Amino acid sequence: MDTFFITIGVILGLLTLVCLYRVVAGPTILDRIIAVGAIGNKTTAILLLMGMLFGGRLEMFVDIAITYALLNFIATLGAAKYFRVRKSIVPGSKYLKERGIT
């Protein structure tokens, strides 16, 4: 059963690396944010798998996984609210003046 958990963990790690491509090469900033969110979901699963591999001592890792899921959610919500108010994803102040925001 440990072999199964290690296999799943390695597969999820490789998928995390594939998601990291979208973080580096994403055309817009929103692509990067959603790719970081996907990496955070996979990290929650990997943390719990690591807890199973630690000789069944899952209770050490559960709180870390809860914290990671909460931070992931709050980071995405913060970015969403920021871009809703800013009304532009282009950096620089020129586009903000065109839209009438300071």
Add this chain to the structure above:
Amino acid sequence: MSVMSIVSILFIAGGTFFFFGATVGLIRFPDFYARMHATGKGDTLGAFLVVLGIALYNLHNGLELGSILTSIKVVFIAIFIFLANPTATHAITKGGLDSGVVPWTKEKTK
């Protein structure tokens, strides 16, 4: 190999399959909204299944109080992901729409 172990293996393998589908969608879809469509659903179900499978497998050697409490916490993580991930998807998609990200279309025919 008890029944609970086999069920949890099925859950974890299915969750990994959904994670794989979500990652392929995140890499290959053409624009932000389509990528959101892939990751918003695939990642939610994948994380839910993997975390639920781990919570089941944690109970495989006897029902003790400590392992039951740990499993309840893990199920809380699963429920939280199932509620929070679609909410985050909705919020970031609305943010993208309000900030003027143009949806992808096919080549415009004149």
